[in-house]
Amino acid sequence: MAEEREIQFLGKIYKCPNCGAHLESFCAFCPACGFEIRENNTTNSINDFIKELNKKSEIDEKTSFIENYHIQNTKEDILEFLILANKQIVNYDKNGDGELQEDELKLAKAYKVLADDCYERAKALGISDQRIEEVYGRITAVDNFLTKTVAAEKMNTSIKEIRKSFQKSQVLEIDIALIVILIIIFALAKIFGSPIAMVLSILAILLCLSSVLAGFRIVRFFRSSGSILFLILSLFMTAGSVYFMCRINYKEKITELKYGKYIEWDNLGVLSKYVPKFDPINGVLYSDTSDLLQFGFEYESDKDYGSWIDKIKKKGFTIESEDHGRSYKAFNQGGYFAKIVQGDKYIETTIVPPFAWNSLFLSNCIPTGYFYSGITHINTDEAFNVTLKYSEDSYINEYIDSCVEFGYNKNVIQSKNSFIGYNKDGMRLSVFCDADEVTIDFQKSFDWSELLLSEVFPQIYESGGKVLINEENRNTVSFDKVSSTRFEAYTKQCQESGYRCNIFSNTAFFRATNESNLIVARNSNCLEASVICSTFEWTTPSMTSVLPEMDGIGGTVYGFLTKDENKSFEATVYGLTKSEIEDYIMKCKEKGFTTDVVSNDKQFKATWERNFFHGGDVFLTINYDSFDHIIIKVEK
Known part of the structure; x- marks a missing residue:
């Protein structure tokens, strides 16, 4: 008889207590009837x-x-x-x-x-x-x-x-000491002119810094063992820089630093052909450019100085010569200037080329002369202004005489140090001397219609003249040698043109206004007249925000900005009476300008300390020494 199979059931089956439906694990509600499952028999x-x-x-x-x-x-x-x-x-x-x-x-x-x-x-x-x-x-x-x-x-x-280990190691100490030494080597290499030593020292410093970075693992790319490698490389670079520093001729370099470069005659510039050669071992070079050759050499006795002067003369430097025993000056036929001075140790020689008159557009309008080392300030087809060097005061007198002979003999104003003259075409020439410099200013006669404000600017019927300012809101002209009678005639001419005189006026000063313009004229050896168009508008750049505005001041105020920058501001203002100036200074004090006050009958100065908006102290200066206008300056 076959054995019956034994059936065993494992686990538990959970059913809904309400409807008997099968429940899945972790059910909170019965899926069949929706009964809420409480006291779920979960495991312990x-x-x-x-x-x-x-x-x-x-x-x-x-x-x-x-x-x-x-x-x-x-x-x-x-x-x-x-x-x-x-x-x-x-x-x-x-x-x-x-x-x-x-x-x-x-x-x-x-x-x-x-x-x-x-x-x-x-x-x-x-x-x-x-x-x-x-x-x-x-x-x-x-x-x-x-x-x-x-x-x-x-x-x-x-x-x-x-890092703690590297901080205590000798590698870091060597790196720091080496960096200090290399900085000194770099400075000496720069002073004594060794570019290779400079480059090697910079590379060595970079390698030392890399050694420090590697040692502290600041750059993760470097391993700590790399610090020793970088240190070894920097030592090689340091040795190379020391090698090139040892090759420097320090005696020659020190002499060069003290007196100039040793002369290598074959390598000198274009001016060397105007002086005789000499032993370059004893010579030092101060300057060698196309505008100036200057050098010195040692001498043993006065005979050496006399011999050198003879050689200079043989080179043609005999024109306008001056010999004062221990110095010699002269020009050659080409206008080149030579100056030799016998010092305590060196005989110093200076060669300067002549001023290039042909570089001026209007050079044919005035006489040329033996001037050198010129600086051109203005050079246009209407005017030029140059500053030149000259050798002797007597030569200036000769040059002024040549200007008169050239035709500048009209309305001449001449003193010991200056000359102003016009020619028959109204061209103006001015020569002013100061020490060993002369400033030559030339301007062609101008057409009054060229002024931007000519329609509101009464014309001055004089020959010559000079335009000082020709802007959209301001014109200023100057005429020399105008008599007081002629000045009074011009002021009357202005009044007939519609300008009303509303301030003190005499034979030396005139100021008047019409509906929108101001005219100011002065007469002291010359007539200077200005027309200012439109009233002064108080702008608001960063610096003017610290100043009280001109609004509210009685009368019409005219003026113009002469400087308007981030750290400074300057304006010239016309039309203020003395009481109005005093009121404006009081407003400045109320604004904050109360420190380091200096006030007198010509000037007011004060400081606005710790101005937060402008990041520091602000300085104010008001000049009112002239009765017709004031000048306001503001600076950080």
Whole structure:
């Protein structure tokens, strides 16, 4: 008789207490009738696990218990333990100090082992649940983060130890000492002119800095052992720079620094052909350009000086010559100027080319002369202004005589140091002397219609004249040698043109206005007249914001800006009476200009300290020494 098979049932089947329908794990409501399932009979494994874990006092005992804990092969237990592991791993920072402690890390790793065991059991049992996958995925992500964090902390700890070790090492001391030495070598190489030593010292400094960076692991690319390699390379570079520094002829360089370069005659510039050659060993060069050749050489006796003067004369420097015993000056036929001075140790020679008159557009309008070392300030087809050097005062008198002979003999004004004259065409020539310089100013006669404000500017019917300013809002002209009678006639002419005189006027000063313009004229050896168009508009750049405005002052105020920059501001203002000037100064004081006040009948100066808006002290100067206008200056 065959044995009957024994059927065994494992596990439990859960049914709804209301309708008897089969219930899945973790159901909160019956899927058939919707009955709420309370006091779901879940496993007590979690409670048993926690009770046993709390009995462990040592961290190693806890981690061993967690890693080796046996979990029941049920879906409920696997998911419950995964949720517990996820909670413990995510909240690894139990102390709340923001740092990963070693004990906390061990527990987190133990729970990761527990989670891995749960997940593998679920896979082996064929349990497929989306919740299990989601919880385990979160656990894996947090564990990866912890692993990277621990690796980074270990790296930082290692670097800190390396830096402490390098800070105490002799390599760092050598690097610092070498950098100081190399800076000194670089400075000496620059002074004594050794470019190769300069380059090598810079490279050595960079290598020393690389050695320091490698030693402190500031740049992770460098290994700490690289600091020694960089130090060795820098020592080689230092040795190279020292080698090239040793090749310098210091005696020659020191002499060159003190007196100039030693002369290499074959390498001198274009002016060397005008002087005789001499022994270059004893000579030092001060300057060698196309505009100036200057050198000196040692001598033993006065005979050497006399011999050198004879050689200079043989080179043609005999025109306009001056010999004062220990100095000699002269020109040659080409206009080149030579100056020789016998010093205590050196005979110094200077050669300067003549001024290039042909570089001036109007050079044919005046006589040329033996001038040298010229500076051209203005050079147009209407005017020029140059400053030239000359050798002797008597020569200036000769040049002025030649100007008169050239035709500048009209309305001549001449004194000891100056000359002004016109020719028959109204061209104006001015010669002014100061020390060994002369300033020559020339201007062609101008057409009054060329002035931008000629329609409101009464014409002065005089020959010659000079335009000083020709702008859209201001014109100024000057005429020399105008008599007081002629000045009075011009002021009357202005009044007939519609200008009303509303301020003090006499034979030396005149100021008047019409509906929109101001005219000012002065007469002191010359007539200078100005027309200012439109009233003064108080602009608001950064610096004028510290000044009280002119609005509210009685009468019409005219003026113009002469400077308007970020750190300075300057304006000239007309039309203020004495009382109005005093009121404006009071407004400046109320504004904040109350420190270091200097006030008299010609000037007011004050400081606005610690001006927050302008980042520091602001200085104000108001000049009112002239009764017709004031000048306001503001500077940081």
